[in-house]
Amino acid sequence: MPPTLLTGNAAAAWGARLAEVDYVPAFPITPQTEIIETLGGWLDGGLMPGRMVTLESEHSMLTAAGAAAATGVRVFSATSSQGLLYAMEMLYTVAGWRAPFVLVNVSRGLSAPITLEADHNDILAARDSGFLQLHCADCQEVLDSVLLAYRLAEDPQIRLPVLVNLDGFYLSFTREPVSLPEVEEVRKFLPPFDPMGIRFTASAPESQAVAVLGGGPYSYFRYETHLAALNGVAVYEQVAAEFTTLFGRNREAVESYRTDDAEVVFYMIGSFATKAREAVDRLREAGEKVGLLRPRLLRPFPASLIATALTGKQGVIVIDQNLSVGHGGILHTELLACLYGRPGAPPVVTSFIGGLGGRDISPQEFYHMVTVTRQAISSGTVPPPRLLYTAAELREVRKLQAIATVEREETAPGRKAADDTGAVQETADE
Amino acid sequence: MYRIRIHGRGGQGIKMASRVLGSALFHAGFNVQDAPKYGAERRGAPIFSYVRAARAPINERGTIYNPDLVVVADDTLLAVPAAGTLLGLDAHTVVLVNSHQSADTWRQRLNIDGSLLILPAGTETEDRAALPHIGATCAGAAACLLGVIDRDVLAKAIDEELAELGPDTVTKNRTNALAAFDAMADQRGCVEEGAAIAATDYVPPEWVEMPLDAARVSAPIIRASGNSVEVRTGLWRTIRPVIDYDHCKHCWWVCSTLCPDSAITVTDNTPIIDYDHCKGCMVCAGVCPPHAIAGEPEYLAQQRETSLTEREGTDATDTADR
Ligand code: SF4
Ligand code: SF4
Numbered sequence: 001m002p003p004t005l006l007t008g009n010a011a012a013a014w015g016a017r018l019a020e021v022d023y024v025p026a027f028p029i030t031p032q033t034e035i036i037e038t039l040g041g042w043l044d045g046g047l048m049p050g051r052m053v054t055l056e057s058e059h060s061m062l063t064a065a066g067a068a069a070a071t072g073v074r075v076f077s078a079t080s081s082q083g084l085l086y087a088m089e090m091l092y093t094v095a096g097w098r099a100p101f102v103l104v105n106v107s108r109g110l111s112a113p114i115t116l117e118a119d120h121n122d123i124l125a126a127r128d129s130g131f132l133q134l135h136c137a138d139c140q141e142v143l144d145s146v147l148l149a150y151r152l153a154e155d156p157q158i159r160l161p162v163l164v165n166l167d168g169f170y171l172s173f174t175r176e177p178v179s180l181p182e183v184e185e186v187r188k189f190l191p192p193f194d195p196m197g198i199r200f201t202a203s204a205p206e207s208q209a210v211a212v213l214g215g216g217p218y219s220y221f222r223y224e225t226h227l228a229a230l231n232g233v234a235v236y237e238q239v240a241a242e243f244t245t246l247f248g249r250n251r252e253a254v255e256s257y258r259t260d261d262a263e264v265v266f267y268m269i270g271s272f273a274t275k276a277r278e279a280v281d282r283l284r285e286a287g288e289k290v291g292l293l294r295p296r297l298l299r300p301f302p303a304s305l306i307a308t309a310l311t312g313k314q315g316v317i318v319i320d321q322n323l324s325v326g327h328g329g330i331l332h333t334e335l336l337a338c339l340y341g342r343p344g345a346p347p348v349v350t351s352f353i354g355g356l357g358g359r360d361i362s363p364q365e366f367y368h369m370v371t372v373t374r375q376a377i378s379s380g381t382v383p384p385p386r387l388l389y390t391a392a393e394l395r396e397v398r399k400l401q402a403i404a405t406v407e408r409e410e411t412a413p414g415r416k417a418a419d420d421t422g423a424v425q426e427t428a429d430e
Numbered sequence: 431m432y433r434i435r436i437h438g439r440g441g442q443g444i445k446m447a448s449r450v451l452g453s454a455l456f457h458a459g460f461n462v463q464d465a466p467k468y469g470a471e472r473r474g475a476p477i478f479s480y481v482r483a484a485r486a487p488i489n490e491r492g493t494i495y496n497p498d499l500v501v502v503a504d505d506t507l508l509a510v511p512a513a514g515t516l517l518g519l520d521a522h523t524v525v526l527v528n529s530h531q532s533a534d535t536w537r538q539r540l541n542i543d544g545s546l547l548i549l550p551a552g553t554e555t556e557d558r559a560a561l562p563h564i565g566a567t568c569a570g571a572a573a574c575l576l577g578v579i580d581r582d583v584l585a586k587a588i589d590e591e592l593a594e595l596g597p598d599t600v601t602k603n604r605t606n607a608l609a610a611f612d613a614m615a616d617q618r619g620c621v622e623e624g625a626a627i628a629a630t631d632y633v634p635p636e637w638v639e640m641p642l643d644a645a646r647v648s649a650p651i652i653r654a655s656g657n658s659v660e661v662r663t664g665l666w667r668t669i670r671p672v673i674d675y676d677h678c679k680h681c682w683w684v685c686s687t688l689c690p691d692s693a694i695t696v697t698d699n700t701p702i703i704d705y706d707h708c709k710g711c712m713v714c715a716g717v718c719p720p721h722a723i724a725g726e727p728e729y730l731a732q733q734r735e736t737s738l739t740e741r742e743g744t745d746a747t748d749t750a751d752r
Contacts (some may be wrong), residue, residue, distance in 0.1 A: 005452060005462060116469070175449070177456065278489035285629065286628065364627065367629045389640060401647060407660060
């Protein structure tokens with residue numbers, strides 16, 4: 001079929017439709033709502049079989065999703081940000097059940113302060129839950145990843161739920177050309193879910209329970225989940241190869257863009273990585289040997305694929321669209337752990353935090369990160385992590401703070417706190 | 431690559447405009463990316479949408495900072511800095527303003543050198559947020575200015591994008607858009623594809639070291655008493671309720687009790703609307719038993735006030751209506 005213009009949200013909904021899902025437990029949240037509205041419209045209009053149930057919270061929604069998947073039907077759900085965190089208890093629980101289904105997360109920064117725009121602290125909060133994670137950079141990849149995610153989740157060696165992440169606004173509301181495969185083609189890639197004998201039916205009721213266990217058996221079950229997840233790298237690679245054969249699109253676990261002869265490599269996830277691709281092209285035009293490495297698969301972590309791709313590079317620029325408060329960028333930490341002690345590991349790994357709450361990253365910032373990293377390579381001194389933040393942005397905040405201070409003075413004269421104005425003035429004058 | 435930004439207000443079809451233009455460019459053989467950008471999702475709030483179109487795959491993403499074409503569907507936004515209508519304009523940018531005013535007037539007011547064109551605004555409506563089919567009209571004019579979209583491709587894009595709204599709406603929008611397309615015939619193709627920002631001789635970002643501020647200052651919390659009154663929600667209004675005191679029966683409670691924003695006070699049995707905070711929901715007009723409250727387009731009310739002010743040579747007292 002020729003490509004058509006679809007938003008990331010519509011592409012996610014198409015993924016569920018083409019996967020012929022049986023059950024969609026739902027709860028709306030900006031910027032995810034369009035996904036369930038689209039599916040709701042199709043289900044109501046008889047354009048796809050299956051059933052949607054709206055639950056009273058994301059916690060219940062995840063419980064319903066896990067329970068339904070445990071009965072052997074194919075389940076799809078979607079959430080975002082606060083919703084994902086509200087369901088956090090159940091993320092661990094349903095992963096522990098080894099219930100395979102696909103949950104789409106439309107990334108949005110976490111409160112407080114509140115924002116509607118994207119960063120990855122929501123999805124990365126689910127990092128250790130037992131859900132596998134696929135991260136998308138464009139709308140086509142959203143559709144493809146939903147299909148890949150079902151293969152991964154339902155693989156008998158894995159049997160774990162999978163999160164597919166797309167960025168709010170930058171993908172969720174953005175239309176791009178998307179090729180919709182024919183459902184017959186999809187069936188070749190993704191046959192009906194085979195629950196291998198686990199099938200609950202009304203005529204033959206069964207109960208399923210999860211036992212309370214001491215440390216020994218508990219460790220066994222937790223570690224089995226871990227081993228199944230780790231096995232996901234090999235399974236994913238094989239499934240992605242099959243996908244490429246059928247649909248012609250490369251969906252490798254780690255995207256390598258112009259990395260072969262690159263000396264310096266950007267390392268990041270999500271839709272801003274396409275900005276990095278653009279920057280790589282412009283920098284190449286300027287004679288800079290740079291590339292981009294982008295994990296699509298983040299859980300399981302494809303450590304050896306990443307380490308191999310970076311062997312012999314002079315420097316890596318890690319851009320984290322997240323912040324582990326009190327430590328720094330999560331990708332940076334994980335990359336250092338993966339490279340440590342490997343022969344040929346890049347000697348310089350610089351860390352940049354950017355794109356929090358959807359804050360844009362400009363082309364000039366991409367170019368300048370290369371300049372800074374080149375300086376570190378020649379001097380041998382790696383600079384401390386940097387927040388991508390400009391003087392103009394700080395001026396804006398200072399303005400808001402000044403207004404707040406004046407307002408406080410006007411609305412509560414006499415209650416003015418000297419340290420309020422002091423701190424603002426001091427730094428504003430610098 | 432073509433980089434196009436379209437500004438308007440919630441309810442004016444600004445997202446639809448980007449979709450029509452996006453689809454038309456897509457049918458014309460371009461790779462396309464189109465998206466709306468909004469904050470608070472409410473009628474009348476400034477929003478913008480954008481379209482990128484190129485022969486090669488598009489890797490740029492998000493807000494356009496170096497537009498080739500800026501379309502302003504509602505000229506009142508040019509005076510709202512937060513709307514960002516003038517963001518990133520340079521000498522090559524074409525600005526198309528839907529306005530009753532002349533191009534010279536706007537060029538002078540905005541102090542811009544680049545090309546500024548006027549899409550003559552239609553007759554004024556009661557509610558600016560519901561200006562008829564302005565999104566499609568703007569898309570039609572923009573399509574002509576780009577010069578790479580044929581008339582029938584534009585019509586096809588409108589038919590597709592608006593299909594859900596029913597055949598009447600499609601027909602009206604198609605008619606308006608094609609008329610706007612034809613009206614721009616003299617300027618056809620005046621918008622040129624801009625270049626990407628080169629990595630040679632780029633202006634480095636002015637990064638700052640983030641200072642550590644005291645928690646009292648650096649927590650995202652405003653502690654002040656009674657400050658919600660400072661938020662001029664009246665700025666959101668597109669229709670203004672006006673009490674006709676000749677017909678008001680001074681019942682003293684119906685409108686003031688039912689106003690959801692407590693924007694009507696009663697003094698000596700006479701209701702007075704606080705236009706700094708009235709959001710223009712028109713609940714009061716609906717409930718007033720003797721039908722003494724009428725709606726006036728905010729835009730016209732503001733024009734009337736401006737001309738009054740100019741004649742009297744005094745400052746406007748109602749600052750909320752700027
Ligand atoms: S229009 Fe709405 S907000 Fe304004 S005075 Fe009437 S009821 Fe109140
Ligand atoms: S409801 Fe009508 S009659 Fe009653 S006070 Fe308001 S304007 Fe006057």
